Amino acid sequence: MTSFKDKIVVITGGNSGIGYTTAASFLEKGAKVLITGRNPGAVQQAVYALGHPAEGFKADQSDLKEVRRLADYIQGRFGTIDSLFINAGFAAVGPADALTEEEYDKIMNTNFKGAFFTIQYILPYIKDGGSITILSALNANAGMPGTSALSASKAALNSLARTLARELAGRRIRVNVVNPGVIETPLLDKAGLTEEARRFIADKTPVGRLGKPADVANLVTFLASENAGFITGAEYNVDGGLFVHPLIAS
Ligand SMILES: NC(=O)c1ccc[n+]([C@@H]2O[C@H](COP(=O)([O-])OP(=O)(O)OC[C@H]3O[C@@H](n4cnc5c(N)ncnc54)[C@H](OP(=O)(O)O)[C@@H]3O)[C@@H](O)[C@H]2O)c1
Numbered sequence: 001m002t003s004f005k006d007k008i009v010v011i012t013g014g015n016s017g018i019g020y021t022t023a024a025s026f027l028e029k030g031a032k033v034l035i036t037g038r039n040p041g042a043v044q045q046a047v048y049a050l051g052h053p054a055e056g057f058k059a060d061q062s063d064l065k066e067v068r069r070l071a072d073y074i075q076g077r078f079g080t081i082d083s084l085f086i087n088a089g090f091a092a093v094g095p096a097d098a099l100t101e102e103e104y105d106k107i108m109n110t111n112f113k114g115a116f117f118t119i120q121y122i123l124p125y126i127k128d129g130g131s132i133t134i135l136s137a138l139n140a141n142a143g144m145p146g147t148s149a150l151s152a153s154k155a156a157l158n159s160l161a162r163t164l165a166r167e168l169a170g171r172r173i174r175v176n177v178v179n180p181g182v183i184e185t186p187l188l189d190k191a192g193l194t195e196e197a198r199r200f201i202a203d204k205t206p207v208g209r210l211g212k213p214a215d216v217a218n219l220v221t222f223l224a225s226e227n228a229g230f231i232t233g234a235e236y237n238v239d240g241g242l243f244v245h246p247l248i249a250s
Pocket residue numbers: 012013014015016017018019036037038039040042043059060061062087088089090091110135136137138179180181182183184185186187188190
């Protein structure tokens with residue numbers, strides 16, 4: 001098993017779903033992990049459930065003042081970190097002609113602007129030779145109806161990662177993107193995905209099921225590890241093969 005002994009990992013939005021499971025996986029491999037979230041109670045509860053040496057910090061990724069506070073906290077608490085996992089995201093689905101400006105702003109401010117400035121503010125504290133992994137989504141590249149702004153916000157992250165991989169090469173910081181398909185997390189309830197819709201998607205997925213948070217965590221921890229030392233500017237789908245199925249384009 002890859003060891004993250006003496007490594008420090010920061011995960012935005014780590015109190016639920018993919019972020020939480022990825023935090024647990026890094027901890028199991030010996031890392032120290034700091035998770036964030038908007039809800040301080042949920043962050044504290046998750047830190048308790050994850051156990052030592054997990055730590056938490058309340059920070060809304062869409063609020064740049066809170067992002068700045070997070071960066072200052074990281075500097076004071078750790079000095080430098082090894083890996084940053086940009087995981088926090090917001091999803092609102094519906095046809096483009098019905099999307100409100102408020103929904104648009106929330107999607108863009110959380111998923112792209114917030115992610116961009118989280119990276120910018122924390123960058124001085126990422127060690128040379130460290131890594132940044134960004135969670136995008138399969139629909140960044142899929143042209144999936146009902147996800148116009150959401151998909152665009154995620155596609156912007158894929159583009160950002162390619163640019164940063166070049167810009168940060170001088171510091172040997174690797175930057176990669178993970179595109180999950182449909183993963184069973186509380187997000188699916190928040191997005192109103194019915195049981196019937198989940199069964200339909202699972203049936204159409206080549207591996208025959210929806211994804212689990214651990215499917216994503218396995219790849220994220222790999223990309224942060226020394227075994228991925230030759231990988232930067234890359235993006236990977238974790239989707240059970242869904243992308244190759246015409247369902248996604250229908
Ligand atoms: N599940 C899927 O099928 C799927 C597919 C593709 C991509 N993704 C991406 O995976 C990421 C994680 O989603 P999930 O499925 O694990 O959902 P989840 O279980 O709902 O978890 C979302 C996490 O993000 C945090 N969060 C949300 N908005 C935030 C903000 N503005 N600032 C800081 N933290 C915030 C939440 O904590 P608080 O509520 O306390 O803030 C929570 O910890 C998202 O970026 C999502 O777009 C998920």
